[in-house]
Amino acid sequence: MIWMKPAVRSDLAVCDVRDEVVVYDFRTHQARCLNRAAAEVFKRCDGTRTPRAIAVELGCDEGLVWMALGKLDEGALLDPPLGVDVGRRALLKKMALTAGLSIALPAVWSIVAPTPAYAASTPVNCIPPQACMGGGMGQCCNNGGMAAVCQPNGTCSGTNATCTGQPCR
Secondary structure (H helix, E strand, C coil): CCCCCCEECCCEEEEEECCEEEEEECCCCEEEEECHHHHHHHHCCECCCCHHHHHHHHCCCHHHHHHHHHHHHHCCCECCCCCCCCCHHHHHHHHHHHCCCCCCCCCEEEECCCCHHHHHCCCECCECHHHHHHCCCCCEEEECCEEEEECCCCCEECCCCCCCCCEEC
């Protein structure tokens, strides 16, 4: 497998967010978040580098690159899929003995992407939640950025026909 030159799929939307990368998959409508270690490997998967070359470029153990590739492959972000089983335990044991686990391990996790209907929804005018205490019963209130309803007990929670969990303006 030394000759393998992994490449990311060309139909993905990629966005850098601080030191992480968010990847949106239009096939599955899922978003994946890559930590810095996985993102560095992901950015170098252009079909021109072997895992060994990526490791040399990043100055890390090749096993770490293989672990990242395994995570990227599990997330269906590579084309073609690698189908390799990366020995996470063996790598962790080796790294614990040699590096004291002083580097971050690659991680790829799914995050919830809004449905098209929710993403297209228009924001609702909301009053501040503390205004519910003043008798704003039934009005839309801001519950952490999302529209909720002023309740008789003065709290801001739940929804109704007008305040259906849409974002507040």
